[in-house]
Amino acid sequence: MTIAIAEPEEPEGNLVWRIVKVTPELADTFLSRASVNRRLNMGHVKALTETILRGEWKLTHQGIAFDKTGALLDGQHRLQAIIEANTPVEMIVFEGLPKDVFPVLDTGKRRSAADTLLSTGAKYLPLLSSTIRHVILFKTMPNEPWSGARAHVSNDQILAAYNEDRDGYGEAVTIGRELSKHLFASPTAAAVGYFVTHEVAPAANIEEWTSGLKSGASLDPGDARLALREVPKDTQRRGSKRRIDMRDQVAIYIKAWNAWMEPERADELRLRRLRKGEKMPMPVEVKFNR
Structure with a gap:
């Protein structure tokens, strides 16, 4: 198969590569040439x-x-995505690979959001990336489940959100780790609750x-x-029949915050x-008076 785009680079043997703008129509043509029709992961x-x-x-090189x-x-997945998006994108197209390389394709470890944040120098990267992801979900789909394919948040989204408010997320992670020692909530849920209320x-x-x-001292x-301190801690443990998921944990934190800000509704x-x-x-919002 020949693609007339530019003069190909020619490494050893017959392997050549080109940068190609792959349109939905071209993606469909490429898919028709699949040597093995693997089941697509639609998520x-x-x-x-x-x-x-x-x-x-x-x-990228992929x-x-x-x-x-x-x-x-x-x-296959990249080509199907171009068709679904009905949008052309540039890709590197390789030709001339030996058939025996198929078993080793796509076997590498996918880059995690924490890996993406590594270059920022931030601390507690797994917790930080999880916090940012769930803040984004809180803002974009608060009333839908935060799991499954629909709740996917890209590494680019997480990195962009972090760069927009590095101090805010850094503080939320620090506070979240501390609050989770005294509350039923996980560090992520406490960090998300802190961030969205403080914001x-x-x-x-x-x-x-x-x-x-943190202290519970002298509280009426x-x-x-x-009330938030007294929510049973075993409600979010794995395997517990009473386990509360991340969205519920954040909701409970916010409910307590709102009741504290508006004591007349505490009952x-x-x-x-x-x-x-x-x-x-x-x-509840609390703005500075101008």
Whole structure:
């Protein structure tokens, strides 16, 4: 198969490569040449499709590969994503690979969000990346499940969000790690709860809120911080029949925050899972007076 784009680079043997703008029509043609029709992971296809639609696609060494007979060896998911997005993107197209390389294609470890943040010099990278991911989910799909293919957040999105508010995320991770020692919530849930409440309430007394959660000292029986401290810790442990997922943990944190900010509503406080159809609570805002 020949693609008339530019003069190919010619390494050893018959292997050649070119940078090609792969259109949806060309992607469909390439897919028709698949030597092995592997079952597509539609979650992965969807993630790649959304990356293309957001304009985040980047030209890298990962592209499309054909063997010496012109049969497609690698790139099914990327090609299907181009078709789903109905958008052309540039890729490197390799031709002339021996057939015996097929078993070793796509066997490398995928780069994690924590790997992507490594170059920033930040601390607690797994917790940081998880926190940013769930903050993004809170903002973009608060009333939908935060698991499965629809909840995919790309590494580029996570890195961009971190660069927009490095101090905010760094503080949230530090506070989240500390609060989780005293609450039922995981470090990620505590960090997400802290970030989204602090972000919309810069004028609130955050120190009073966090110090009460940490110590529990001298808190009145009706104090929302005391209620949050008393949520059983085993509710988020793996294997527990009472386990509460990340979205519910964040919701409970915000419910307590809102009750603390508006004490007149404290008697309505119910720190439990979101019921079917119940929407994610939005944190009370506290702005500075101008």
